Amino acid sequence: MNVKNGYYYTKEHEWAYISGNRAKVGITDYAQHKLGDITYVDVVQTGKVVKQFEVLTGVESVKAASDVYSPLSGKVIAFNSKLTDSPELINKSPYDEGYIAEIEISDNSEIKNLMDAENYKKYLEGLEK
Numbered sequence: 001m002n003v004k005n006g007y008y009y010t011k012e013h014e015w016a017y018i019s020g021n022r023a024k025v026g027i028t029d030y031a032q033h034k035l036g037d038i039t040y041v042d043v044v045q046t047g048k049v050v051k052q053f054e055v056l057t058g059v060e061s062v063k064a065a066s067d068v069y070s071p072l073s074g075k076v077i078a079f080n081s082k083l084t085d086s087p088e089l090i091n092k093s094p095y096d097e098g099y100i101a102e103i104e105i106s107d108n109s110e111i112k113n114l115m116d117a118e119n120y121k122k123y124l125e126g127l128e129k
Contacts, residue, residue, distance in 0.1 A: 002029040003121050004095050008071060008114035010053065011123065015095065016071040016114065018105070023072055025056070026099040027090060030124055035061040038090045041083040044101045048076040052110045057100060059090070068100060072110050078102040 003009075008016045013031035016023040032038065040060040050056050050070040057068045079101050082089055090098035115123060 002095070003117050003124070005117045007095065007117060008111060009117070009120035009123075010069060010071050010114060012053075012069050014056075014069055014071045016103075017095075017099075018111065021105050021108070022077070023074070023103050023105055024099045025071055025101055025103060026094055027059070027068055028120075029094050032091050032094045032098075035059065035066060036063040037061055038087045041087045041090070041100065043081075043084065044076050044079045046076050046078060050074060050076065050103065052107075052113065059087070070103065071114055072103060072105050072107070074103040074106040076101050077104045 008018065009028060013028045014025060015028050016025050038059055038061045042058045044057045050073060052073045053069050055067045056070040059066055059068055080099050083100065092098065
């Protein structure tokens with residue numbers, strides 16, 4: 001599974017790429033593999049205030065409908081509108097073109113509740129045993 005250095009991860013397989021007080025967020029390569037072909041992503045309204053580990057949005061795939069949890073608390077400042085017409089971008093490019101939203105982080109101290117790439121890889125290895 002593809003895990004990117006410089007990103008932060010949740011146990012529910014979301015990622016955050018942090019730049020200053022903003023974070024792009026999405027689901028991991030592992031999550032998109034488990035879900036299969038993604039067919040729909042709920043639009044996240046800009047201005048929505050989210051709390052760490054609470055539901056940010058939902059995705060639907062050929063296998064299941066799943067909640068996507070916010071890796072950090074903050075305010076949604078952008079939704080990746082490309083996903084409206086092309087939800088499969090999450091399958092093709094989960095860390096780049098397939099990001100879900102951008103959040104203005106309200107509490108940088110929450111980063112300590114996330115895993116770095118090395119710890120996320122170890123976490124995944126434990127799941128696959």
